[in-house]
Amino acid sequence: MGWGRYHKAVRKVWLIVFTSVGLFLLTLVLQQFRLQYWMRQNRFDSLILEASAEYGVDPNLIKAVILRESKFEPRTLGTVGEKGLMQVTDTTGSEWARANKIASFQPEQLFDPRINIRAGAWYLGKALNNWETAEDPVPMALAEYNAGRRNVLRWMDEKSLVDPDHFLGRIGFPSTQSYIKTIVQQKKFYTNNGEF
Numbered sequence: 139m140g141w142g143r144y145h146k147a148v149r150k151v152w153l154i155v156f157t158s159v160g161l162f163l164l165t166l167v168l169q170q171f172r173l174q175y176w177m178r179q180n181r182f183d184s185l186i187l188e189a190s191a192e193y194g195v196d197p198n199l200i201k202a203v204i205l206r207e208s209k210f211e212p213r214t215l216g217t218v219g220e221k222g223l224m225q226v227t228d229t230t231g232s233e234w235a236r237a238n239k240i241a242s243f244q245p246e247q248l249f250d251p252r253i254n255i256r257a258g259a260w261y262l263g264k265a266l267n268n269w270e271t272a273e274d275p276v277p278m279a280l281a282e283y284n285a286g287r288r289n290v291l292r293w294m295d296e297k298s299l300v301d302p303d304h305f306l307g308r309i310g311f312p313s314t315q316s317y318i319k320t321i322v323q324q325k326k327f328y329t330n331n332g333e334f
Contacts, residue, residue, distance in 0.1 A: 179201075179205070179210055181210070182201075182204065182210065182223065182251055182255065183197075183201075183334070185251055185252050185255045185256075186200045186201055186204070186255060186259075186334075187334065188252075188255075188256075189255045189256045189258075189259035189260075190259065190334075192256065192259070192260075193256075193259045193260050193262075193263035194263055195259045195262050195263045195266065196325070197333075197334040198325045198328040198329045198333055198334055199262070199276065199321070199325050200224075200255065200258070200259050200262065201324075201325075201328055201333065201334075202321045202322075202324035202325040202328060203224055203258065203262065203280075203283070203321055204223045204224055204255070204258075205324055206317065206320055206321050206324065207220075207223065207224055207225040208222065208223045208224070208225060210223065211223075212249060212250075212251045212254065213249055221245070221246075221248035221249055221254065222248045222249050222250075222251070222253075222254035222258075223251055223254045223255060223258070224254055224255060224257070224258025224259075224262075225258075226248050226254055226257045226258050226261065228245040228248070230257060230258075230261050231243065231245055231247070231248050231253075231257050232245070233261075234256070234257040234260045234261065235257075237260065238256075238260070261283065262279060262283055265278070265279035265280075265282040265283055265287075266279040268282065268287070269282075269299075271299060272298070272299045272300075272302075273299065273300045273301070273302065274302045276302075276322060276325075277302045277305055277306060277318050277322065278290055278294070278298070278305060280317065280318045280321055280322070281293070281305075281309060281314055281318060284313075284314050284317045284318070285309075285311055285314045289310070289311070289314075292310070293305065293308045293309050293310060294308075295308065306318060306319070
């Protein structure tokens with residue numbers, strides 16, 4: 139074998155070794171990111187299940203709302219003062235505390251994941267109950283959670299109760315339409331993947 143061919147063969151071997159090591163390291167890094175993402179998304183599952191059982195709200199729906207509202211960051215502060223994982227307002231937090239006979243409630247407690255998820259699930263459950271006669275109450279409840287009951291009442295008509303797509307088309311805020319579609323799709327993903 140000539141000296142030139144020998145160098146070419148050695149370079150080829152080193153290229154294969156470096157490529158293999160690089161791919162192996164890239165795989166490790168991607169697995170680490172995937173594991174961290176999974177742990178971040180699942181660290182509140184026990185609290186979600188508690189609130190789900192307490193207020194009768196599908197845990198996959200609660201989790202989808204949390205993803206959309208805060209991306210699982212408990213210290214998130216919204217543009218108009220909404221707090222925590224489910225972006226609960228001080229007013230909603232106070233209503234939840236009164237309904238649950240919690241006299242010592244302070245709005246800053248909404249940054250506590252347990253309190254925030256309980257208050258948010260309570261409010262979401264209330265909104266679902268408001269629309270229990272609908273074919274699918276989830277879009278109306280999510281619209282209420284995002285835009286308020288008064289707006290939902292403006293968008294409702296008789297057909298909205300039997301046709302969720304019709305209701306979505308009547309919503310006057312594109313951001314609320316997107317909000318509902320995103321959460322419904324994520325809830326479906328969690329359900330299909332056996333999240334709970």
